[in-house]
Amino acid sequence: MNETNEYTVYLALGSNLGDKQKNIEEALDKIEERIGSIISLSAFYLTTPVGFQSENIFVNCVCEVATFMNIYSVFSKTQDIEKEIGRTVKSRNGQFSDRVIDIDLIMVGNLVINTPDLIIPHPRFHNRSFVLDPLYEIAPDLIHPLLGKSIRELKEKL
Numbered sequence: 001m002n003e004t005n006e007y008t009v010y011l012a013l014g015s016n017l018g019d020k021q022k023n024i025e026e027a028l029d030k031i032e033e034r035i036g037s038i039i040s041l042s043a044f045y046l047t048t049p050v051g052f053q054s055e056n057i058f059v060n061c062v063c064e065v066a067t068f069m070n071i072y073s074v075f076s077k078t079q080d081i082e083k084e085i086g087r088t089v090k091s092r093n094g095q096f097s098d099r100v101i102d103i104d105l106i107m108v109g110n111l112v113i114n115t116p117d118l119i120i121p122h123p124r125f126h127n128r129s130f131v132l133d134p135l136y137e138i139a140p141d142l143i144h145p146l147l148g149k150s151i152r153e154l155k156e157k158l
Helices: 020-034 071-085 129-138 151-157
Strands: 007-015 037-041 045-047 058-067 102-107
Touching: 007 020, 007 071, 007 129, 020 037, 020 058, 020 071, 045 129, 058 129, 071 102, 102 129, 129 151
Parallel strands: none
Antiparallel strands: 007 058, 007 102, 037 058, 045 058
16 A cells, blocks of 8 residues: 555544543544544444453444555554553553553455554454444445455354
């Protein structure tokens, strides 16, 4: 993905600390300012934490963003936005915890990347209803490039 062709990227956002809806809205504003135009946005979903115990319910959503930016720059910008909103600790080795904001790159068309810093499509999203449900809302016919199944099929399987 070079910077002369526009393409779409799907981002999943989540927050379970502070004013969760405000955190998501602030992140969406910064995504529009710095990454590209939000073409579609799911509803906000209330979900219980997955992979760790917490009293704090999550607010989750998925957005589709049109951008000309290099995918590694998109990733870098999402990391910067997380830090600015107040995320100080990233999950490591499957150790998840409460977070002010989380922004994950879910899919970028048929793009497949597997580096130590960036994996696309997101390796676990197809097993997570808190991503699949909002993604299904805005892009049910999107095809997972590695699994060859639509978001609709993945959601039905889950």
